[in-house]
Amino acid sequence: EPEVTQTPSHQVTQMGQEVILRCVPISNHLYFYWYRQILGQKVEFLVSFYNNEISEKSEIFDDQFSVERPDGSNFTLKIRSTKLEDSAMYFCASLNLGVQGQYFGPGTRLTVT
């Protein structure tokens, strides 16, 4: 069964550094998403991406965040200047048709020190 993959599985960075989290969605999917889960808290929506542009974003997704689909297979989340509170598990998801369930990757654990 096709899967969403994410790299790295764990990223440690210093406060103020830029990080890029990478995702390879399922190949025929058209909608792409990033979610995050701070330890012990709910999974929170960050952003959705369709047709090479952001279709929806949450209030968490401020100017420090950006997404890109640079080459038709990868889908990246960039945090320009990380803060301690950005430490979380970041999940990528993709979707083919609008009413189906989103398929999630295994997540990248980001630790900001």
Place this chain on the structure above:
Amino acid sequence: AQSVAQPEDQVNVAEGNPLTVKCTYSVSGNPYLFWYVQYPNRGLQFLLKYITGDNLVKGSYGFEAEFNKSQTSFHLKKPSALVSDSALYFCAVRDGGNMLTFGGGTRLMVKP
């Protein structure tokens, strides 16, 4: 704004017994409802969904969920629990948009 509540942080059940994991939701339009399961060090795996039609939805691994519009609930059920069902379960809702809103999760512990 849409929201999801999972009132139980943990549900304990003996293997072979039926299980229920509760979920209630709030959404302005017609709800699209989902259950996901998370095993340790794994991503969220899609279990089942309700979009429209029959209120009883069957999903993966023998799980089912019942949509109850009057009670705004979408409880997850399984007639006979397995130890391997032990995991973290998330209920989620969408309105017509893209954004999934998740509940806080319920840890299911199935004991032999």
